[in-house]
Amino acid sequence: MKLGFSAEDEAFRAECAGWLQAQMAGPFADIRGIPNLCDEIPRRKEWEQQLAAHRWSCIGWPEEWGGRNATLAQQVIFAEEYARAGAPNRINHIGVELAGPTILAFGTDEQKARYLPGIAGGTQIWCQGYSEPNAGSDLANVKTKARLDGGEWVVNGQKVWTSLAHYSDMIFVVARTEDGSVGPKGLSFLLMDMDQPGIEVRPIRQMNGEAEFNETFLTDARCASDAMLGAPGEGWKVAMALLAFERGVSTLGQQMQFRNELDAVIAAARANGKAADPVIRQRVAEAEIGLRLMRYGALRMLSNTDLSAIDGAALTYKIQWATWRRDLGELAMDVIGQAAELAEGDDYAWGALPNMYLFSRSDTIYGGTNQIQRNLIAERGLGMPREPRGSQ
Numbered sequence: 001m002k003l004g005f006s007a008e009d010e011a012f013r014a015e016c017a018g019w020l021q022a023q024m025a026g027p028f029a030d031i032r033g034i035p036n037l038c039d040e041i042p043r044r045k046e047w048e049q050q051l052a053a054h055r056w057s058c059i060g061w062p063e064e065w066g067g068r069n070a071t072l073a074q075q076v077i078f079a080e081e082y083a084r085a086g087a088p089n090r091i092n093h094i095g096v097e098l099a100g101p102t103i104l105a106f107g108t109d110e111q112k113a114r115y116l117p118g119i120a121g122g123t124q125i126w127c128q129g130y131s132e133p134n135a136g137s138d139l140a141n142v143k144t145k146a147r148l149d150g151g152e153w154v155v156n157g158q159k160v161w162t163s164l165a166h167y168s169d170m171i172f173v174v175a176r177t178e179d180g181s182v183g184p185k186g187l188s189f190l191l192m193d194m195d196q197p198g199i200e201v202r203p204i205r206q207m208n209g210e211a212e213f214n215e216t217f218l219t220d221a222r223c224a225s226d227a228m229l230g231a232p233g234e235g236w237k238v239a240m241a242l243l244a245f246e247r248g249v250s251t252l253g254q255q256m257q258f259r260n261e262l263d264a265v266i267a268a269a270r271a272n273g274k275a276a277d278p279v280i281r282q283r284v285a286e287a288e289i290g291l292r293l294m295r296y297g298a299l300r301m302l303s304n305t306d307l308s309a310i311d312g313a314a315l316t317y318k319i320q321w322a323t324w325r326r327d328l329g330e331l332a333m334d335v336i337g338q339a340a341e342l343a344e345g346d347d348y349a350w351g352a353l354p355n356m357y358l359f360s361r362s363d364t365i366y367g368g369t370n371q372i373q374r375n376l377i378a379e380r381g382l383g384m385p386r387e388p389r390g391s392q
Contacts, residue, residue: 005073012070013077019054020085033086036355037212041167044091048122058096058120061104065112066120083256091164095119095126099172099191101245106189106229106238115170115191127165127194129173129216130239132158138372139174139239140184144218146175152222153177153190155198159216161366165201166214168194173218174239177232187235192223208350208358244314251298251317255291258321261328261356262287268353269335283331290324315381319373322363329357 005013024032028047031040051057052066060075061067070078090096100119103112118124135141144157155175165171171192178186192199198221203211230238266284269275275284294317301314332353333340340354350358364370378384 005077009071009073009077012074013081016056016078017081017085019056020081020087023050024085024087028087031088033352034088036208036210036349037089037091037164038210040088041091044088045122045125047088048090048092048125050122052120052122057122058100061100061116061120065104065116080256083254083260086260089257091167092119092122092125094128094163095124095170098128098242098245099126099170102172102229102238102242103191105241108226110226111191111229118169124170125164125168126170126172127162127168127216129159129162129171129192131161133160136161136369140187140236142174142176142187144173144175146173146177146188146190148177148225151225153225153228155190155192155218155221155223157218159218161204161213162201162216163213165194165216166203166211170194171199171216172229172242174235177235181233184236186233187239188232189229189235189238190223191227191229192221196221198222206359206362208355210359251301251321254321255295255298258291258294258325258328261325261332261353262291264353265328265332265335268332272335272337274335274337280331280335283334287324287328287331290320290327294321294324315373315377318368319364319370319377322367322370325356325360325363329360333357 028043028050031043031047034040048057055066055068056078058066059068059070059078060072061069063069068074096119100116103115107115115124119126129144130139130142132142132144135143142157144155144159146153146155148154153175155173157175159171159173162171171194173190173192174187175190176186177188181187194201198219200217200219202215202217204213204215205211206213262284265287266275269277269280269284274280297317297320301317336353340351340357343350349355368376375387379386
């Protein structure tokens with residue numbers, strides 16, 4: 001299977017590739033290829049604004065909201081060229097890829113005018129208030145509550161694993177707005193300002209030394225009554241649509257990053273002679289096959305014109321890539337050997353491949369554990385009976 005591009009698409013590829021490579025070789029060379037999401041935050045914010053200034057920040061959005069109204073093929077091309085150029089992971093990925101498309105789909109004209117310019121302009125960083133201590137993969141078990149007080153929603157609860165919350169300006173929060181409701185009923189989707197007395201962020205240290213995600217406590221935190229996407233009680237519908245956007249075009253850019261990581265493993269194997277080991281060669285071949293299969297699956301997934309719906313390909317993609325990258329991390333450690341156990345420099349920072357190995361352990365947990373993904377595939381994809389659940 002090969003994705004074909006028109007001459008116009010190839011001209012677009014040359015344009016964006018040329019611009020990205022010039023930026024990564026010039027004014028932003030210092031953040032090219034940096035492995036850790038929390039490194040160089042001020043410079044990454046500058047990078048977001050540079051993308052916005054040249055209308056590369058959210059190319060799939062309508063032009064009136066800062067995008068280029070790019071076709072699906074062009075969005076795929078940009079995602080691939082972005083990773084190929086070694087550009088850093090987007091610090092505002094959640095704003096550009098999740099919050100923005102959801103606001104475009106469900107927001108009122110006033111909400112679009114209020115929130116989209118800051119996202120598109122790289123001046124408003126967003127984080128995601130979904131998971132809770134007892135509502136991770138089981139998102140419908142959310143306990144955070146919101147009540148309407150005059151012209152404001154007052155929110156109380158705790159969120160966890162909120163990536164980059166300590167650098168974010170805004171958060172979207174799934175909260176229970178109907179007393180006595182259980183499961184997906186009675187939930188609402190709120191857009192909240194992080195800079196207020198009722199929100200406290202506590203970073204969580206990970207085993208690779210980063211503190212990329214956090215606990216977020218909401219104590220009488222507030223947002224305006226019109227800062228809700230959809231109607232009260234429609235939060236589950238909005239939240240599920242957002243998860244469908246998460247499995248959109250950015251998956252192809254993610255795979256290009258995987259390509260870079262696999263190439264780095266291969267280069268390490270050639271450098272230290274492990275490439276001569278037949279077992280290592282076989283595992284590299286299996287990784288290559290898995291990566292290509294992911295690409296074909298992602299292209300099939302993107303062929304669905306309704307990106308607000310989760311189809312069978314989308315149901316299987318999370319467990320596919322998470323398991324593949326976990327295995328790649330283990331392969332990297334076996335290739336590098338004992339040298340992978342040594343941190344580098346005065347600050348004891350891990351190299352790119354050891355860091356990838358350590359972080360990849362979380363890939364099978366966040367965004368829905370592998371176990372939960374299997375349930376979703378069985379119940380939603382194959383129509384099997386639902387797993388028995390106790391009363392909530």
